[in-house]
Amino acid sequence: MDGNSALGLALARPESMAERNDAEWAAMLGAARETSLQGTLWHSARAAGVLDRLCEPVAAHLEGAAMVAQRRAEALHWELEGLDRGLLTRMQPPVLLKGAAYALAGLPNAPGRMANDIDLLFPRAQVERAEALLFFEGWTGAHHNAYDQRYYREWMHELPPLTHRQRGTTLDLHHNILPETFRVRTDPERLREHSVALPGPWRFRMLAPAHMVLHAIVHLFSETDWDRGLRDLYDIHMLAGHFAEREGEAFWQAFVAEAQALELAWLAQRALWLSRRVLLTPVPNAVIQGLEQARTGRPISPWARWAFRHGIRTRAASVTPWRDATARGLLFLRGHWLKMPPGLLARHLFYKAFLAEKEDDGDVRPEPERHG
Amino acid sequence: MRVSELGHAGLRRRLSADGLLLATGPFVTRIRSRIPSVAEGINSLYPDCEVHNADSFYDFDCELRPPRSLRRFYRPQVVFLSDQRVVFKPLPRHQAYPMLEWGMNWCIASHVQNRLVLHAAALERNGRALILPAPPGSGKSTLCAALASHGWRLMTDESVLVALDTAEISGPARPISLKNASINVIRDFCSEANVNTPVHDTLKGTVAHMRPPRDAVERARQRAPPAWVVFPRFRPGADTRLIDRAPGEAFMGLVANAFNYAALGGRAFHAIGDLVDRTRAFDFTYSRLDEAMATFEALADGRQ
Numbered sequence: 001m002d003g004n005s006a007l008g009l010a011l012a013r014p015e016s017m018a019e020r021n022d023a024e025w026a027a028m029l030g031a032a033r034e035t036s037l038q039g040t041l042w043h044s045a046r047a048a049g050v051l052d053r054l055c056e057p058v059a060a061h062l063e064g065a066a067m068v069a070q071r072r073a074e075a076l077h078w079e080l081e082g083l084d085r086g087l088l089t090r091m092q093p094p095v096l097l098k099g100a101a102y103a104l105a106g107l108p109n110a111p112g113r114m115a116n117d118i119d120l121l122f123p124r125a126q127v128e129r130a131e132a133l134l135f136f137e138g139w140t141g142a143h144h145n146a147y148d149q150r151y152y153r154e155w156m157h158e159l160p161p162l163t164h165r166q167r168g169t170t171l172d173l174h175h176n177i178l179p180e181t182f183r184v185r186t187d188p189e190r191l192r193e194h195s196v197a198l199p200g201p202w203r204f205r206m207l208a209p210a211h212m213v214l215h216a217i218v219h220l221f222s223e224t225d226w227d228r229g230l231r232d233l234y235d236i237h238m239l240a241g242h243f244a245e246r247e248g249e250a251f252w253q254a255f256v257a258e259a260q261a262l263e264l265a266w267l268a269q270r271a272l273w274l275s276r277r278v279l280l281t282p283v284p285n286a287v288i289q290g291l292e293q294a295r296t297g298r299p300i301s302p303w304a305r306w307a308f309r310h311g312i313r314t315r316a317a318s319v320t321p322w323r324d325a326t327a328r329g330l331l332f333l334r335g336h337w338l339k340m341p342p343g344l345l346a347r348h349l350f351y352k353a354f355l356a357e358k359e360d361d362g363d364v365r366p367e368p369e370r371h372g
Numbered sequence: 373m374r375v376s377e378l379g380h381a382g383l384r385r386r387l388s389a390d391g392l393l394l395a396t397g398p399f400v401t402r403i404r405s406r407i408p409s410v411a412e413g414i415n416s417l418y419p420d421c422e423v424h425n426a427d428s429f430y431d432f433d434c435e436l437r438p439p440r441s442l443r444r445f446y447r448p449q450v451v452f453l454s455d456q457r458v459v460f461k462p463l464p465r466h467q468a469y470p471m472l473e474w475g476m477n478w479c480i481a482s483h484v485q486n487r488l489v490l491h492a493a494a495l496e497r498n499g500r501a502l503i504l505p506a507p508p509g510s511g512k513s514t515l516c517a518a519l520a521s522h523g524w525r526l527m528t529d530e531s532v533l534v535a536l537d538t539a540e541i542s543g544p545a546r547p548i549s550l551k552n553a554s555i556n557v558i559r560d561f562c563s564e565a566n567v568n569t570p571v572h573d574t575l576k577g578t579v580a581h582m583r584p585p586r587d588a589v590e591r592a593r594q595r596a597p598p599a600w601v602v603f604p605r606f607r608p609g610a611d612t613r614l615i616d617r618a619p620g621e622a623f624m625g626l627v628a629n630a631f632n633y634a635a636l637g638g639r640a641f642h643a644i645g646d647l648v649d650r651t652r653a654f655d656f657t658y659s660r661l662d663e664a665m666a667t668f669e670a671l672a673d674g675r676q
Contacts, residue, residue, distance in 0.1 A: 022429035026402070030433055030455040033483065057398075057429060064485025071637035316433070316455035371477035371530070 003027025003317025010041060011234050012280040014048035017041070025058050030316030035230040038065030039112030069112045073103055076115050079169050080104065083118070084203050087133040093203040094130070095121040095195045097174065097215060101206040102235070104198050109238035113231075117161070117170035120204075123192065124175040131159055131173055138165045147351060155181045155340065177215050178222060181340045184263040184296070186218075191262075209243040209251055210258040217271040218264065224335030226311045226328055230278075233312060236271055237279040244282070252283075256290040265294035273300055274308045307331055376419035384411045386423075391433075393424035397544035397592035398533070400424055401476055405436040405468070407450060413469035416568045417547040417581050420589040432479040436468050454479055463574075470571050470579045473549060480531040480544070481631040488534040488643045489631040494543050495524035497672045500599035501541035503532055503651070505629040508576070511606025511658070514554040517582050518661045519668060521562035526588040527596070531631075535595070536639050539646040545592035547581035555580045561661050600671060601626065601653040612663040614676060615655045622653030 001009070001020075006028040009016045020028065032038045042062035045051045051059060080100055088094065096104065099115030122130050131141075143149060143160035152160040157176035163169070176188040194208040207215055216239055220232035243251040259268040269291045275281040291297050310320065310327030318324045336345055375383065375394070386392040387410065391402040394414070403414070424430070435453040438444045439462045448465035451458050452475040459478060463471050481489055492505035493516035502524070506512040513529055520526035528543025535542075550558055550567065555578065558565055566583035603617065603625055617625070626644045627633050633640045658664045670676045 021427070023427045026428075026430045026433075029431075034455055034457070055429060057400075057431060060486045061431070061483075064487070067639060068485045068632075068635045071635060071639070074637065315457060318456065321456070371474045371481060 002319045003029075003031040004313045004319070007031045007035075007037065007230070007314070007317070008278045011037070011044070011230075011237070012278075014041075014044035015050055017045050017048070018050040018053040022055065025055065027317045029058065029061055031230075031314040032062075033065075034314045034316045035228050036114040037112075037231055037234065038062050039069035039114065040109075040231075040234065041112070042066035043111040066112050069114050072114055073110075075169075076100060076103060076118070079118065079164075079167070080202075080204070082137070083120075083171075086137050088130065089203065090133065091122070091126060091130060093205050095192060096198065096204040096206050097121055097177075098219070101198070101204075101212070102239075104202060104204065105206055107239065108242050109235050117172060119158075119172045119174060121174045121177075121188070121191065124188065127159060127173050127175045131162070134162060134171070134173075139163070139171055140165055147356065151348070155179055155344070157182075177218050179339055181344060182222065183338045186262040186264065190258075191215075194258075208254075208258075209239075209247065210254040211262075213239045213243065213255060214259060214262060214264055214268065217267055221267045221271050222335060222338055224332045224339070226331050229312045230314065233271075233275055233278060237275045237281045240272075240275070240281060240283070252287045256287055256294065259291060260294045260296060263296045265291045265296040266298040269297060270300055270304065270308065273305070274312060277309065278312060303330075304334075307334070373423050374419065375414060375421050375423055378423060380411065380415055383415055384408075387411055387414075390426045393426065393428055393430050394418060395422040395424055396476075396546050396589075397528075398542060399432065399480070399544055400428065400430040401432045401434055401479065402430040403434050403436075403472065405472070407436055407465070407468045409466065409469050410436055410472055413472065413568060413581070416566070417583045419583070420586045432476070432483060434472065434475055434479065436472055436475075438465070452478075454482075467571055467574050469568075470549075470574055470581075473547065473581060476546065477530050484531075484533065485632060485635065487536060488633070488636065488640050490532040490534060490626065491530070491629045491631060492532040493529045493548075494527040494532045494541050495519050496527055496541075496594075496596040497524050499596055500672075501527065501596040502600045502602060502668070502671075503541065503598060503647075504602055504604050505532075505626055506604055507629070510604055511554070512604050513549050513551070514557060514606065514661070515604050515658070515664060517548045517550060517554075517558045517565065518561055518665060520548065520582075520585060520588065521558075521565055522665050522669075524668070524672075525591060526584050527592070534598075534643050534647060536636070536643050539598060539643060539650060540595040541598050542595040543592070545584050545588045547584055550580050550582055552577045557661070558582060598647055598651045601647070601651045602656045602671075603654070604656045604658065606659065607657055608659055610657050610659045612660060612667055613655075613657045614667050614671070617653040617655050619648050619653065622651075623648050625653075 001024055006020055006024050032041055097119035100118050102110040139162040141160045142163055156179050158172050158174040162171040178186050191211050194211060195205040196208055198204050198206055216235045220229055259265040272283050276283055307327045307330040310324045311331040313324045388406045391404040394401050394403055433455050436450055439449050439451045449462040450465050450468040450471060451462045452460050452471050490505055492503050493512050495502050504512050516529050526545055529548040533542045555570055559567055567580050570578045570580040572578045601622055623644055
């Protein structure tokens with residue numbers, strides 16, 4: 001079995017990890033490293049009771065990743081405590097999105113997950129006040145040029161990312177879950193209205209189950225960059241499975257209704273199709289039909305299926321590198337196509353290609369002599 | 373099977389097909405490359421290392437190949453890939469071999485998470501480990517190469533692995549990197565040292581590698597408890613001086629040379645704490661290798 005299939009199966013059925021041979025593990029480990037899923041594998045192997053059936057170096061790599069993820073989660077927790085008790089208490093509690101919410105709510109995709117930044121959702125009219133308050137706690141923006149400011153403030157669903165001056169943590173202030181210029185417009189008020197309180201003593205809120213899964217879907221299926229796509233797909237898979245188990249039929253009914261209300265039925269169709277295919281997510285057929293028949297439902301074209309299927313694969317374990325790269329290219333174009341109307345897109349790409357200052361990739365590619 | 377048993381042709385065949393699975397201490401690296409200097413380097417520096425079969429496990433995946441750009445037609449270059457992804461900026465083709473060594477070091481520094489990884493050399497004597505942490509340019513590798521040829525077992529020149537629970541030391545026992553003047557210093561000082569053909573004009577000047585002694589390669593999986601942490605500093609013309617370093621300063625010196633201290637947080641803090649508790653720490657200034665050898669001899673015998 002190739003590394004990508006093995007990783008998909010390991011995420012779908014953790015007990016399958018006990019059946020992998022050494023060569024399959026080597027390929028799978030590269031794939032898991034690329035998608036930051038090694039820590040997740042360690043936790044799911046432990047939960048499935050197969051940890052002691054993994055060979056020693058594999059278990060060591062997975063355990064190391066789980067330790068690093070745990071440390072990251074501790075740091076995130078500490079950062080969130082500061083935010084929750086600081087100047088933001090002068091405002092209505094924000095909705096915590098993504099990794100931070102998964103961690104604080106103790107959702108099953110959180111253990112071993114490498115959370116990178118903090119995402120907060122405020123009402124459009126208050127998001128800049130939050131930015132101003134956070135300045136006094138050391139959070140500042142890194143994007144100073146006029147084009148980047150306009151790009152974020154006018155066209156995107158979030159402000160330019162903030163970084164903590166001393167600790168380097170990244171904080172994104174959102175007022176919606178999709179860009180203002182995106183193909184469809186979701187109603188952020190609906191997300192905030194249905195949001196639920198996190199367990200005390202946290203002031204933060206989090207999205208309602210159906211919205212949380214839809215946000216995970218939006219995050220991957222509106223994306224231009226599918227580099228860690230499998231991690232995002234795993235979030236969708238685990239969250240949907242968890243809520244369906246906890247709330248039964250009611251969850252899926254709410255999911256279809258909310259997908260419709262937020263104009264996202266078409267994205268949900270694509271996400272559930274891929275999640276079923278790669279991670280064997282149990283999705284009732286009625287849900288698939290409900291989304292198809294929704295006003296915003298749309299059939300999935302064969303080329304899109306092909307692109308999703310190949311684009312979700314990692315480079316490290318690719319057995320069809322040219323096809324996968326083509327698919328990633330198509331998804332990149334698709335993401336941009338959805339993100340902005342054609343005129344604005346042409347303008348944006350022209351700016352990025354010819355006028356923008358080239359980003360220094362010196363940090364991205366470490367100098368080899370540091371390792372000699 | 374060992375690298376030397378493969379023969380040059382066999383080695384090149386593996387490197388250009390599914391890859392050579394090279395075992396160095398606790399790690400297995402899969403290496404692929406059609407570049408002749410890579411095969412030559414491995415042939416001369418890793419003869420005693422075990423080679424694993426193609427269907428075995430490997431920890432790291434490395435490839436060296438020309439970049440896929442038009443530039444390759446008029447200026448030959450090489451890129452290093454780990455997990456199919458380009459890691460460093462391209463280098464001129466003649467530097468392919470040192471780039472492999474740097475890339476393998478990068479793999480350990482970036483991918484090993486279940487142990488504390490120090491940017492340091494380590495050697496063992498009488499079952500006790502000596503750690504030499506130091507930034508580049510401090511003469512660490514020269515000292516390490518000299519010690520490895522004078523009764524100390526080489527554990528590593530570059531990546532010290534510290535077990536988080538026991539603080540035991542291990543390393544991959546890979547070739548020692550020598551730069552500029554130290555290449556000839558080691559050739560003169562260690563008559564039995566095998567140093568490969570130097571590569572000129574790299575980012576660090578002229579670079580060569582010394583083959584790890586056979587005994588060090590064969591015993592590379594043996595861990596040792598830490599006994600000494602010595603921060604070396606080469607200064608031309610300086611007298612040989614070994615001065616105690618306070619535990620707090622030894623701790624901070626180790627933190628500064630740890631690749632994954634922040635990533636491991638509390639675990640790394642306690643591992644370094646354990647290391648400092650179990651060792652004597654020194655600052656060592658030197659310019660003459662024979663005196664340095666005598667100092668470490670005395671240290672090993674408990675006369676220091």
